[in-house]
Amino acid sequence: MPATLFPYPGVLPETTSTGGALFTAGGIFSAVELRAMEMDGLLRRVYGETYVRWDISPDPVCRALAAAACLPPKQRPRIMLGRLTAAWVYGCAPPPARLALLVDHGRRITALAPFSPAVLHEVRLGPADGMDIAGVRVSTPLRTASDLARHGPEEESMQALLALAADPALSCPLGHVRAITAAAPRLPGKAAALDRLDRAIALAAGDPGQTRRREPVVR
Template sequence: MSQRLPRVLSGRDLPLAELTAARIDGEVYSVDECFSPLDEFEIAPHRALALLASFPPRLIAERHTAAWVLGAQPAPPTVHQFCVSIEARTRPTIALRMSVREVVIDAEDLLQVAGLPVTTPLRTAVDLVRCSGDFDDRHLPLVAELMRIGGFGVEHCAELLNRRRNLPDKRVALARLIAAAALRQT
């Protein structure tokens, strides 16, 4: 009886040289810094497992990283974006391929995907429009896709924005959300 390979393989499972050779031979494909057998379709749990294999498990995937895990963004970001609850009192980890910020976050803002905490499509969309310094019109289709995946509209985003007092950039975020919603309807 042959043993089935894990859904996501990392350097902990096999040497990187062997995994790279298997990718060249067409036996596995890349999932961020990990690999998956060809008979596995890449879905959210694969992307989450790849992150769990590469980054500390206490981190919450957010913004572009969450969008990638949720399937709204086709490729992983160059620098993964994570957050930790401000109440967790943890020190952000310093690494080249990631950024970590402390945030106020509620349990309803989180999903568990294969054991990885990920911001919901709603929270991800709101964070992208509010906290992305490089946000421009190229990001609108991403926000529209998150709206489609999560099945929410601008009114839901406004509710989330209004839950917090003194939240910076609410007006800018709302204008971006309205533009994304208009794009979604075309």
């Protein structure tokens, strides 16, 4: 698995007066206590029942850890955060209503519990498709963009594609994503993916004939 782009602990200080800066319900504090501290302005919610100290802006490390905290501990090493969830981790999409989890189709995994906050997608995953962010497996920016070209709601996926490509740290230019998609053999949905990528490329180039995108709001 490629080395992470993001240092761990990232923006999180190693020690604070309370022993840390990222808090999940059931740890030091209960969910009620964390929500009360959020209302008092002491914490800001990252995702689910995970919060970060008020003076820290959540980064990919915070978001990856917050997403993982929503999943059963035994499942965390077996899955990969992907699609719009991965785009959110990278700061390129709003928080997902439900986490998108990827698992290799040849790997056995326990089914998600009823009313799970996540959706599981069985896909083909290669060794270069994932990266480690603070111990959480996340699809690489390139794999994420390739997936968003084929999957997800049109507007949200288009916005995420543009945001991924616009961040130079992610090394995910749309032209490269298109070339990889075009060269992939027997790729389901290839024609639709290429069409979406062509429209994203036109938008990025400022083509007035394309719908103007809205900037994603990242919490």
